[in-house]
Amino acid sequence: MTYLRRKIDAFLEQWKNDSDKKPLVVKGPRQVGKTESIRRFGFANYDSVIEINFVEESKYKSIIEDGYSAASIVRNISLLDPAKRFIEGRTLLFFDELQEFPEIATALKFFKQDARFDVICSGSMPGINYQRIESNSVGYKTDFEMRSLDFEEFLWAKGYDNSLAGEMLAHLIEARPFTNIQHKVLMDVFLDYCALGGMPDVVRSYIDQNTFEGSLQTQRQLVLDYREDIQKYAEGLDKGRILNVFNHIPAQLAKENKKFQMSKVAKNARFKDYNGCVEWLEMAGMVNVCRCLSFPELPLKGNYEENKYKLYFGDTGLFIAMLDDEASEDFRTNRNLGVYKGALYECIVGEALVKSGCPLFYYKRENSTLEEDFFVRTQSSLVPVEVKAKNGTSKSLRTLIASDSYPDIHFGLKLTSGNVGFENSIFTMPYFAAFLLKRLLGACDKGEVAWFEKGQW
Known part of the structure; x- marks a missing residue:
């Protein structure tokens, strides 16, 4: 084996x-x-x-x-x-x-x-x-x-050595675009990773057989195993409620407003009735919880609203396995990351952040269109991260950077299907480099990033 x-x-x-x-x-x-x-x-x-x-x-x-x-x-x-x-x-x-x-x-x-x-x-x-x-x-x-394989470990499984991640990080640090062949190869491998996820049994079968055959069946069996774990180990809590939350994640991510709503899980359901269910799933590593900041400022710890969050799966491959057959087939056949109103993009980036050691936070201002997908930080700056399904304007990101109301924010990051670039205090990078984001921020703190210095913050 x-x-x-x-x-x-x-x-x-x-x-x-x-x-x-x-x-x-x-x-x-x-x-x-x-x-x-x-x-x-x-x-x-x-x-x-x-x-x-x-x-x-x-x-x-x-x-x-x-x-x-x-x-x-x-x-x-x-x-x-x-x-x-x-x-x-x-x-x-x-x-x-x-x-x-x-x-x-x-x-x-x-x-x-x-x-x-x-x-x-x-x-x-x-x-x-x-x-x-x-x-x-x-x-x-x-x-x-320990979690399922991240993209760097998947690259190792594909036969690439340590030098590739170092070379990719150098592109980010120098704001140096990937060549056409580099970008195409890495994006193709990344899309395979998104379809498979990082569960070892799924990845090993793909590597050994050089085919996706059987991967969906293995993923769906793993989902069944997770549900069995809930039934077996959820001591002191309502197992049915934990299962309800777990099963409703795909449908809630399919909404434009991806904030998890307990009222959609069961009729007249309230957060207090489900107290502990989300925490149980998070502690079990089955879900990643992205908490809503009270206000986009440092420090992040404790600066969030208890009952506002988004729920993503701990492994994107298992999320795809839980989609309806049409959406799952659309992704596997056409590599359409846009299924479920862009939820896959957020799941993929959120998973990469968690696996690299970054907690997940987002922000949505009440009675406003201002909303940002994720936030990370350097030693001195709060950094908004926008995940774009399509290359286009980044109104919320630009507002957060430009407004005096957010003094901890000096620059932003945008993840797209495109290449590396830096303009107007926004650094753009491809999805496949998301696993390097924490290392990039560490390089910023060490003064190793040329475009970071150009911002003069």
Whole structure:
């Protein structure tokens, strides 16, 4: 089976080489490649890998019966399976499907203090389960959040090396347009990525077979698996309401006003009736929540309205799989990103921002046409980001930059199907470069971006 190189690979190497490492908790939605990456890392770096899957091997839930000390847990694992070898300094203990047995997280403190064995825990962490894990192990673990492949990882899967992302970033920093062949090839690969999404099973099948055959069926099965997770793990909440919210996302994104409205989910539904449902889906990694700013100014943290947000899927490929057959076929056959009133554009860019570590915010002024899709920031500036379905005017973006009412905004970013350019304090870049946006902003802070300096802000 083809292994898909992931960004967690480099993180795991750094973690292992840390002389003061803490047990690692890798969290993320189901089937994004957590187990595969950890297992591969373990066999490449340790003499002994002891893997315990709490779903498949429920008998191991008894290993804490004598307490949470590392010694007692190791002893009980050895009693249950004497073939498992614990070699001090050369063993990785891998607890998988942690959401099935969050109690084991209490032991992480003692494994850190014991320091004889490296420990990694992994699982999809929806809702209350991860809150229990967090409270049981605070201060004694390192977290890593893993999602489906981003576009850079997809490029690796296609055979491109690290140098391509560096070259793409150089184009953005220098405001240097891509050549016609560069732009066409990257856009074609990007559209394939949009249709497939980043779920490893879908991408691997496409890479191995060089065809899209079977991808839609796999994506739809993954959607069914997500719905099953809701039914299984939504403790303390109304599972039916969480499912209703999840199922209504495509229809709500099809509206001109993409703000999520609970009143459309069920008759007479109110936000307070669905309290916790959106947070559960977000924590499970199933959706990306884009919150409405109270006002476009810094700081961003806490500067948003609790009951105003847009909901996007955590993986655009799964969103396309949930569209009606006609819209899904239109995209797959004609590469028509305009289906669902431009919602795909926003989903794609939102997904790229989240995977690069940027929280999602938008702004819509009451009783006005002023609205902006996303906001990011440098150290000193708030940066509006407009996602254009068609190359045209950017009235809201220009207003935000020019008006004295928004002193934190000095320039804007526009993502289009076109090429790189900078004019009137607006930097334009192609959709396929969205995964580089945070790196570009970091280069702005370091004074490495020529067009950023030209603005004299």
